[in-house]
Amino acid sequence: MPDIETLGRLIERLSGSGILISSDLSEVDIPQSNLDAIYARVIEKYTNSNGVSVLDKSTLIGIIDSIVEGKAPIPIEVRQSSDFKPLAKDVHASFKINPGNVERAEGNVASFVTYFRDRIARIREMIESRRVGMSSGAPQNIDTLKNFTDGREVTIIGMILGMSVTKKGNILMKIDDETDEAKVMFMNGTSLAAKELYEKSRTLVNDEVIAITGKISGPFVIAKEILWPDVPIKMKNKSDEDVSIAFISDLHIGSKLFMEKNFTNFIKWLNGEYGTKKELAGKVKYLIIGGDVVDGIGIYPNQDRDLAILDIYEQYRVFTDIIKDVPDYIETFIIPGNHDAVQRAEPQPALTESLLKEFKQNNMHMIPNPSFLTLHNTEVLVYHGTSLDSVISAIPGMSYAKPELAMLEILKRRHLSPIYGGNIIVPSKTDNLVIDRVPNILHMGHIHKNGMTSYHGVDIINSGTWQDRTEYQIIQGHIPTPGIIQVYETKEQRFSTINFNK
Numbered sequence: 001m002p003d004i005e006t007l008g009r010l011i012e013r014l015s016g017s018g019i020l021i022s023s024d025l026s027e028v029d030i031p032q033s034n035l036d037a038i039y040a041r042v043i044e045k046y047t048n049s050n051g052v053s054v055l056d057k058s059t060l061i062g063i064i065d066s067i068v069e070g071k072a073p074i075p076i077e078v079r080q081s082s083d084f085k086p087l088a089k090d091v092h093a094s095f096k097i098n099p100g101n102v103e104r105a106e107g108n109v110a111s112f113v114t115y116f117r118d119r120i121a122r123i124r125e126m127i128e129s130r131r132v133g134m135s136s137g138a139p140q141n142i143d144t145l146k147n148f149t150d151g152r153e154v155t156i157i158g159m160i161l162g163m164s165v166t167k168k169g170n171i172l173m174k175i176d177d178e179t180d181e182a183k184v185m186f187m188n189g190t191s192l193a194a195k196e197l198y199e200k201s202r203t204l205v206n207d208e209v210i211a212i213t214g215k216i217s218g219p220f221v222i223a224k225e226i227l228w229p230d231v232p233i234k235m236k237n238k239s240d241e242d243v244s245i246a247f248i249s250d251l252h253i254g255s256k257l258f259m260e261k262n263f264t265n266f267i268k269w270l271n272g273e274y275g276t277k278k279e280l281a282g283k284v285k286y287l288i289i290g291g292d293v294v295d296g297i298g299i300y301p302n303q304d305r306d307l308a309i310l311d312i313y314e315q316y317r318v319f320t321d322i323i324k325d326v327p328d329y330i331e332t333f334i335i336p337g338n339h340d341a342v343q344r345a346e347p348q349p350a351l352t353e354s355l356l357k358e359f360k361q362n363n364m365h366m367i368p369n370p371s372f373l374t375l376h377n378t379e380v381l382v383y384h385g386t387s388l389d390s391v392i393s394a395i396p397g398m399s400y401a402k403p404e405l406a407m408l409e410i411l412k413r414r415h416l417s418p419i420y421g422g423n424i425i426v427p428s429k430t431d432n433l434v435i436d437r438v439p440n441i442l443h444m445g446h447i448h449k450n451g452m453t454s455y456h457g458v459d460i461i462n463s464g465t466w467q468d469r470t471e472y473q474i475i476q477g478h479i480p481t482p483g484i485i486q487v488y489e490t491k492e493q494r495f496s497t498i499n500f501n502k
């Protein structure tokens with residue numbers, strides 16, 4: 001029997017599009033779950049046609065086949081190797097989860113004001129605690145600047161409202177500290193000091209909170225020095241036990257480009273069944289997944305063309321089917337990313353039970369994005385990294401090839417998403433994306449490119465992806481690094497990189 005209901009819904013959706021359905025279609029069974037994708041491809045096919053088009057049976061079957069082609073992968077069975085004696089199995093887990101605060105936003109003007117006030121106040125405190133680094137005395141409120149005469153040196157702390165280049169090539173910045181706004185000028189001078197300061201000012205971004213020392217000159221403050229909240233030198237936290245933490249992100253299950261075989265090899269490696277460095281595999285006590293576990297549905301236009309699994313629940317079902325083979329003595333922490341089926345605005349709540357039906361394993365922890373973890377004394381701040389897009393495009397010298405440098409800029413600004421509006425943020429009473437606690441390791445994903453650096457004792461890592469290079473990335477010239485993990489040994493305090501593409 002033809003699925004009249006589905007056919008009826010397709011006819012209804014196509015009404016007004018200039019596409020008519022041929023009468024021979026009544027014999028065709030249109031799969032219910034793929035109706036969105038079928039509709040999108042029919043529209044796409046006839047997008048350049050003038051007048052009325054008729055969709056016949058063979059064309060529709062061709063469209064359905066093209067979608068069904070990329071059907072869900074069947075997860076491979078993983079069995080732990082019998083001669084594998086993992087050290088981590090005999091070590092008690094010692095972990096603490098400080099989930100990021102997920103608040104509901106009221107979304108009115110007052111909530112935005114409170115949100116920004118909180119951001120300014122908390123980052124201001126961080127800057128003031130570093131005042132030894134400032135050349136002048138206590139900071140002044142901006143509304144008091146009008147009382148000072150020209151030439152007086154002042155320090156102000158506030159949030160950048162905007163920047164522009166003047167006709168003479170100077171940079172004019174507007175900054176606000178709640179008492180008032182100030183106009184700060186970075187002169188396009190010729191001395192070495194002026195050039196250095198000018199270059200630094202080009203790295204400033206809207207909405208970040210900084211301190212400026214400068215001299216009053218009429219309506220302007222002529223900048224002499226910029227001070228970021230920055231991070232103090234962080235000492236490494238040592239663990240007495242020889243366990244390690246594996247970092248991964250961006251699986252994108254459901255995408256045609258999900259590298260299932262490579263990912264299964266990683267799971268096999270954790271079970272002592274695959275590859276080299278088996279001793280290290282046996283030390284893995286913790287696994288962190290930095291978001292985008294699935295590719296999602298409707299994340300970008302025409303995404304259905306890139307999907308092997310067109311149903312969001314099915315994407316998560318395949319995820320749980322694969323991830324269940326992580327050995328049960330490994331504590332796994334999973335945050336969502338921008339492709340996951342939770343609230344898009346950050347901080348994002350943890351993946352819900354309704355998505356992960358029948359998946360209840362005590363060693364799997366679904367936690368918000370971001371979250372702060374203490375794992376055998378090692379502190380990890382894990383954040384998906386959606387804000388990296390805006391940071392990379394705003395700061396000169398940043399690129400998708402080196403996500404670790406953009407992460408460093410984020411750390412220095414003590415805010416996970418310094419540019420407001422670059423990605424969606426919940427304007428809650430407390431700005432939950434301020435980096436209050438400096439971790440030992442800052443972990444992000446999102447860019448699909450592994451990267452690693454260290455700054456003031458903080459290890460910064462981006463954990464790549466398990467999705468092959470997409471068409472969009474080819475157009476953008478971005479080369480991802482799928483199938484590579486980073487592992488941190490908490491006793492030796494060292495990182496290793498393992499490639500699952502061989």
Ligand SMILES: [Fe+2]
Nearest residue numbers: 250292339446
């Ligand atoms: Fe991703």
